[in-house]
Amino acid sequence: MENRENKTDVIVVGGGPAGIAAAITVARAGFEAILIERGTFAGSKNVFGGAIYADSVKQIFPDFETSAPLERKNIEHKFAILGEDDSTVISYKKNPKDAVSYSVMRGKFDRWMAEQARREGVIIVEETVVRDLIVKDKKIVGVKTELEDYYSDIVILADGVNSLLAKSIGLRKDIKPKDVALSVKEVIKTDKEKINERFLLNDDEGCIYELFGGSMLGKLGLGFIYTNKESVSIGLGITLDELDGTGIKPYELLDKIKEHPTISPLIKGGEVIEYSAHLIPEGGYKKMPKLYSDGVMVTGDAAMLVNNMHWEGTNLALISGKFAGETAVEALNKKDFSAKTLKEYDKKLRKSFVIKDLYTYRNLMDVMHDKKTIFMDTYFKKINAFFEMFTSVNGVPKRELYRKFIFDFIKERGFFGLCSDFWAVVKLVWSVLIK
Ligand SMILES: Cc1cc2nc3c(=O)[nH]c(=O)nc-3n(C[C@H](O)[C@H](O)[C@H](O)COP(=O)(O)OP(=O)(O)OC[C@H]3O[C@@H](n4cnc5c(N)ncnc54)[C@H](O)[C@@H]3O)c2cc1C
Structure with missing residues (x-):
């Protein structure tokens, strides 16, 4: 039975970046948001590399650089190809004033974000697992936890990569290995x-x-x-x-x-x-689930919004949470929580870098799966072998060294193999840059 005390405007499941951004956006517009997190506090269960990206964090917390628990401002990015016992390292160093990301510990950073949300009126319920969604007349109208049921006009799913909840209502399929x-x-x-x-x-x-x-x-x-x-x-x-x-x-x-x-x-x-x-x-654009239905929206990792080429996930989570929050506010103002209104969330994502970037790299994983041994083994070994040859001083004339290197490479990979690799790269670059 629906209990009026347990009825709110928006329920958000999950206290990661997507959930916190969604809940705070709703609260800032003057509506009530309840965020339910299974961990002892937001961030306690969250793991990442990791770097957060200033541009997206600023969209939710404009002054975070002076108050959030940040570790270091990343100014250097190194790409290291490791061989058996050698390596080739390419490094890019920024002027510190142009840095775009910070390293953080999620236990501290997510907790800080949740604290800001609480201060701005979000009700945060911790140590509570949402077990199921409540469906009435094919619409999502609330959530079931171990202790009690909560009702709302809209539920925003920000429950991370496994999202059993999105699966339970058919928005998502099982992720393939x-x-x-x-x-x-x-x-x-x-x-x-x-x-x-x-x-x-x-x-x-x-x-x-x-x-x-x-x-x-x-x-x-x-x-x-x-x-x-x-x-x-x-x-x-x-x-x-x-x-x-x-x-x-x-x-x-x-x-x-x-x-x-x-x-x-x-x-x-x-x-x-x-x-x-x-x-x-890692499925990217092709594996994105349907992002909304009557009374529900899916955000962040639950919606597969990760750009694995650039190691971006928290920024896509924050921005998708923000868009879901804005769409919830529009729906609350219109008092229409149907899929037709919530489709706006999908439109906002498609117009933004979030889905545009995932679309840009839509073919990347297919190529990588097809050519993994070639790209991740043969070519990496060859890069190290090239620099080993280039830096060797052994009395062998350089022209002989170059010729041997190229001849060995063609012999190993084969003429047709090289043509097929080249064609795979051209097709990938074409899909990234042109269509
Ligand atoms: C090893 C690793 C390295 C990464 N490095 C980076 C990086 O450097 N930069 C970057 O931007 N991204 C990185 N990512 C990706 C990034 O961490 C995620 O994309 C981002 O955390 C997604 O945010 P989210 O809010 O969608 O989900 P999450 O951060 O996973 O949050 C989901 C929350 O939901 C809660 N929850 C789940 N189920 C329930 C339930 N049933 N009831 C209640 N609560 C529930 C969880 O406890 C959790 O707090 C990395 C990921 C990994 C694993």
């Missing part, structure tokens, strides 16, 4: 001075590493390093289909990365103070 990555991460306590010395940073400047190859050679997976104030986060993500039935354990791959001669000096002597694992939706 190739469309999701399992990620493991360690936080390694290290003195601030050591971090600055090892990563060549000043004060609170930060550095990001993207790691290719190494123990993941030939598999669809990447590693990462982020610097925090007094710790280093290191981890990797690998698509689940790469692990299925292989006996490969992601933490063993991570251990090998940590032992690599390029990486081990960066974390030497540090103490592992946190270990976590989480899934990342």
